[in-house]
Amino acid sequence: MRKDFDQLNYYEMLDIKPDAVPYEIRHAYNAALQLYQPGSLVSYSFFSDGERRAILSLVEKAYQTLINDQSRKDYDATLISRGEIEARDESAPDLKKPVSVFHISRGPAARTVFISSDALKNKISQSRIITDILAQSELSGEDLKQIRTELGLTIEHIAEETKIRVNNIRSIEEGQAEQMPPAVFLKGFVKSYLKCLGLDSVEELSARYMNTVSRPK
């Protein structure tokens, strides 16, 4: 048995780390609402009305406390004194300085992290184009590019997330055997690429791609 919900601290309630930036707090709050709102399929029949109300009001309290710099500072202080979290590292950006927070949440590296895979998976299952592509027996570089574009992801984003070089991603999408990295690397690259798009069945899709591109046209 874990702790009861009302025994969790606000970070635990929202499933975030104590150093979460405001963007993450807002995101986690919305995710929690999705779970606990009346009418949510996820928690259907899971709680009595009373339990649900109690949880929602705690979630609200957690959000309001953490989203406001001053109240969060005060709250952190009580957690630190209870030994539940550690005092923030000196070198970490001071939450009181709006500039540094701004900097973190807007930096390109940080931004990419926030395209949640849940959102991607939803897009994938709702896109006719992507579903059709995935239902084919072949999977070409052109198909991959189409899926990526459909999801609104840039090559640079993929490169950033997967650490695959941009020109390698291009050659995967162009499907030109001569320009591609050697097969041993290629397979791994393709898998990370597919994973980064938020696709399931990565093994099978990468095999499909490998078969498609190696077949003489």
Add this chain to the structure above:
Amino acid sequence: MAHVWPIGGGKGGSGKSFITSSLGRLSAELGKKTLIIDLDLGAANLHTLVGVPDPQKGFSDFIRKKIPLLEDTVVETPSANLFLISGAHDNFDIANLSYEQKIRTLRAIAKLDFDRILLDLGAGTSFNTLDFFLISQNGIFITTPEPTSVENVYRLIRSIYFRRIRYCFNVTEFKELEVEADRQFGDGSFNRPDSLMKVISRTHPEKYTQLNIEFDAFRFKLIINQVRKHDNAALGLQMCRMMDKHLGLNMEFLGNVAYDEHVHDAICQQVSFLERYPYTKTATDLREIGKQIVESAGRQLTLRYM
């Protein structure tokens, strides 16, 4: 000893039998000697889904002691490596197995010589169904993205949890726990495993620890079937999160299986959906899940407490 995968969950029609037969086929194709057992007695149709329209023997012969050994009720299917114990011709419910019959069945299943054994348990939550879930760490729960089906899965999981707790105590002790839970947490809470556990943590700390170890060992899995384009694709992960956070139970999300009209077509034509429509999203989803299952190992918990 074989890996046993009890499969159950959402209400009738959610796809338990279709998925059991598909996973059985995949496991067989991947080289595992695989047995599927139809324990959804009274609503048995696994035999139809694996191309054995009129099985000559089955589970009822074992129960009626017409065939003394469970292994002798196994029939072949047209697919290599895939075997079946049919539930056809059974007109009783699994709920009506006597204690003695149940124990005899569980013992016999544990002794069968197969690599993988999949049990289609149907939709019930009778004590017998719960006990079949409790013989393995690897129970698989199947639901569709509909409130009725989700509700049934949650109910089933709570019942299994509850049943496991029940095994730790004798009748008098358990009565006391129920009364105490009712006193502390109010109406109906003796029905809630999490309330009971709270009481146990105070009244029987050693048993509490032991039960927690047991629950931590479960590797339940969740599959969302018949997922349509506009459904929330994250439902499965979110349900797992709910169970972890509010029941303290591990549940692993195995994946979504897309809805596809061709499933109906394949069943009507009595052909294997996976063979007939291999490039559909649904087939890909099934293969991905099949692979995870075939590769993963799990410990049996068989009968230790029954």
